[in-house]
Amino acid sequence: MGQTMRVVAIAKALQRRGHEIKFLAGDKLIPVIRRFGIDVIEIDDMPQHEYPLSDQLDDPRCRKELLAKMQQVMGRLREIETEAAVREKPDLLLCGTISGPQVGQELGIPSLLTFLQPHGTKTLALFTERLKDSKAKSELAGSLAAASLIILEGMPEISGGVTMASLGANAVELQDQIHFSGPLLTEYPDEMPSREVLREKHGAAADKPLVYVTIGGGSALIGEQFLQIVLEALKMLPQLTGIIATGIAISPEKIKSFNPPGNTKVRGFVPGTELIKASDVTIFHGGSSTLMNCIACGTPAVVIPSMGEQEDNGDVLAHNGAGIVLEKETLTASLLAEAIQKIVGDSRYRRQALRLKALGEKYGGAVAVAFLAEKIAAREAVRQ
Incomplete structure (x- = not known):
């Protein structure tokens, strides 16, 4: 829900600026999105996956099964996102999933990828634990590289000691693509x-x-x-x-x-x-x-x-x-x-x-992100 609300906040800011928004969602999220007056593209067979807990990841066999399930879910989600993007022909993909930017890259559509800023070493440890599998690492690295802009909800001043270097060399290379937004709320x-x-x-x-x-x-x-x-x-x-x-x-x-x-x-x-x-x-x-x-x-x-x-x-x-x-x-x-x-x-x-x-x-919240989204979409339109 937290990840969804980050995307909704930016979507609402864009909608208030006159842009048409369509939100790809399934299951329990459909009424949540509609409550904000956003048009929903309903997914009947949205794949489900629960993020593993730390104690589950300690068991190599359990970790392997969970990561295999995650790969299966991500693959199906990517298919759904591709089908919707081909049909709707959007000017921009606003992504709460790591598969979204790669879909955008394949179709020549710019994308914004949203994340919550890690606020300390315990969060970072859990995050890196989930990335022990090389496929999961590769998937995330590919998504980060494919995104036109990476939005981190938060401020660098409250990082809890987590730096871009903490997230790996790939994140350091993407420093110029990262924008801190401050709180992302649907109503301030x-x-x-x-x-x-x-x-x-x-x-x-x-x-x-x-x-x-x-x-x-x-x-x-x-x-x-x-x-x-x-x-x-x-x-x-x-x-x-x-x-x-x-x-x-x-x-x-x-x-x-x-x-x-x-x-x-x-x-x-x-x-x-x-x-x-x-x-x-x-x-x-x-x-x-x-x-x-x-x-x-x-x-x-x-x-x-x-x-x-x-x-x-x-x-x-x-x-x-x-x-x-x-x-x-x-x-x-x-x-x-x-x-x-x-x-x-x-x-x-x-x-x-x-x-x-x-x-x-100071970081401007969803309104500032909406301005950046417009610039990225306009830049891509000129390029085409």
């Missing part, structure tokens, strides 16, 4: 109503600090146990208002069985960027999309990661004085309440979060 916080208006819209008390909690959908930490810890923590902080979004982690029927304190509302789905902007502190698991939203909104956070990539993302905020990271294994309601209170009571966290916001804005 400064375009939204004020914090006060948003707080009123979502039923938050005007005279109390607001805590927004997103349970998320991609973490091993999600579920009822974590929700119970959050409810107990907020019960200890009656001077605050809490809004918890459970997403797909907990069913609506199950939510009703919980008994939240009077200062807390538990909901299924909410407009996340609005709540992050409205809140005084956001609590999440370290997912990249929420991290970028916190940076774009200038909102400090408490991060409770459950995997290496999330730990790196949490460290971005902690090392910049814009957040606190708590360990999943030792998490208690008291520790969470203490961290919330610390951020709410110390204005330095908000100031540092706003500093990150200003840093991200």
Whole structure:
């Protein structure tokens, strides 16, 4: 979902500039894309593949099977993308898959390839572990070389020590093709109503600090146990208002069985960027999309990661004085309440979060990428 939303953000920026957008998607992503008013080319037989976890990759036989499956999926995806590109004859391919740029190169169509910037050595280790297979390495190298421009969502100032050299010699050679974008969002916080208006819209008390909690959908930490810890923590902080979004982690029927304190509302789905902007502190698991939203909104956070990539993302905020990271294994309601209170009571966290916001804005976001996309498409049109 995070990778999809990066592409959607750029697509929406291009659409607002008058360009026709068609989005190749299948399965659960179709209604998500349509919700943004983008025309979808539906794929009935979209191949499915789950990225392997680190412990799976430790087993050579399992790794071989997973990589073989990945190659099969990538091959079918490439066929689908080629068929669509031949039929639609686009001026530009905006790619969230590594097969897309190679399709564009074969058909003479310029392409933009989007990635999330790695925020630390743990993310880099997981990434390189997945590339132990020579075919996977070759596929990625070919994709990077084929792309007209590589978009990294993020800023070099929050790289966590990961440099282009860390990604290999091929990445260093492609330095001039890489553009950092800052946060890529479909709607930017400064375009939204004020914090006060948003707080009123979502039923938050005007005279109390607001805590927004997103349970998320991609973490091993999600579920009822974590929700119970959050409810107990907020019960200890009656001077605050809490809004918890459970997403797909907990069913609506199950939510009703919980008994939240009077200062807390538990909901299924909410407009996340609005709540992050409205809140005084956001609590999440370290997912990249929420991290970028916190940076774009200038909102400090408490991060409770459950995997290496999330730990790196949490460290971005902690090392910049814009957040606190708590360990999943030792998490208690008291520790969470203490961290919330610390951020709410110390204005330095908000100031540092706003500093990150200003840093991200320098890179221009999806609007700047849309301008670059237009230049690339126009340049190719002249060449032809």
